Amino acid sequence: MLTLLIKSQPYKKMTRMIKDNQQQYFETEEWIELYDTVISTNTNQFKLEHVHDMSYKPLSDRYGFLYLHTNQGVFSYNVAVSPSDFIEAFKQLKE
Template sequence: MLSSHSIVYVEIKREIDFYYQMQHIEMRFELHLNIEGIASERHQFKLEHVHDVSHKPFSFGGGILYLHTNQGVFPYNIQEDPSYFIHVFKSLKAQK
């Protein structure tokens, strides 16, 4: 079993361009999981502060990965199956 794993998540940034047209800019980041915790582009959580990880799939593929933490629930838009990421999280939690 791996002791670390990552999954790609997507954020959409909306901007008005020079011609007053709405632009949607897709940015990709990685959510990193290891024995210490989970880190995104903007947040870091110690493993003991993450209570659960869940997933809401979309019918067209992808979905939302939810981190349930002591600071609230943090959603991440993903485009791949998070089963292995969730499995690694639960395995690491069981070791602590």
């Protein structure tokens, strides 16, 4: 059950499709949402106690990766907007 939304962060999801023997890429924008008890995306939901850390690595002027370090492994999200506020809100909740 989702409760109080604290912060949200847009990320880009890349989908690869082969049509008529040609490879095509599609980019869609989705959101990762920080609640007071969980972190939620369109495909995953993590209890806050199972997320150990968050980090960010910029790749270029345009994109970087937001990493969620969880008890299920590391999940990466392609972000175009700096997630520094999102990471800070997460760290404050974990204190």
